[in-house]
Amino acid sequence: xxxxxxxxxxxxxxxxxxxxxxxxxxxxxxxxxxxxxxxxxxxxxxxxxxxxxxxxxxxxxxxxxxxxxxxxxxxxxxxxxxxxxxxxxxxxxxxxxxxxxxxxxxxxxxxx
Numbered sequence: 001x002x003x004x005x006x007x008x009x010x011x012x013x014x015x016x017x018x019x020x021x022x023x024x025x026x027x028x029x030x031x032x033x034x035x036x037x038x039x040x041x042x043x044x045x046x047x048x049x050x051x052x053x054x055x056x057x058x059x060x061x062x063x064x065x066x067x068x069x070x071x072x073x074x075x076x077x078x079x080x081x082x083x084x085x086x087x088x089x090x091x092x093x094x095x096x097x098x099x100x101x102x103x104x105x106x107x108x109x110x111x112x
Contacts, residue, residue: 007061014058021051039111046104053097060090 024047032040061077075087 010061011058014054017054018051021047021054025051039108042104042108042111046101046108049097049101049104053094053101056090056094056097060087060094062091062094 025044028040028044028047059077060075060079063074063076065072065074073091075084075091077087079087079090
């Protein structure tokens with residue numbers, strides 16, 4: 001019962017994140033004043049990157065386990081139907097996307 005609740009909660013947060021990022025993309029594309037055009041490019045890129053990260057997380061549904069100094073990554077999503085290598089590639093893309101999003105947020109604070 002408890003693991004199924006966490007899966008439903010995880011998918012709910014992913015769905016909410018996708019909706020919020022799509023709303024942010026529409027808002028940025030439709031109602032950005034000219035004075036904030038440069039800043040909106042950074043925000044648009046951040047929203048697209050977050051959307052990509054959410055979709056990758058949904059496809060992989062990673063489970064991380066720590067054992068001493070070892071980190072174990074297990075894929076529990078639809079990527080298992082393709083190949084284990086594909087799941088590993090998705091995990092790398094999630095990590096790169098997280099670093100890229102953090103960098104964009106730092107740049108946006110510097111830009112303001």
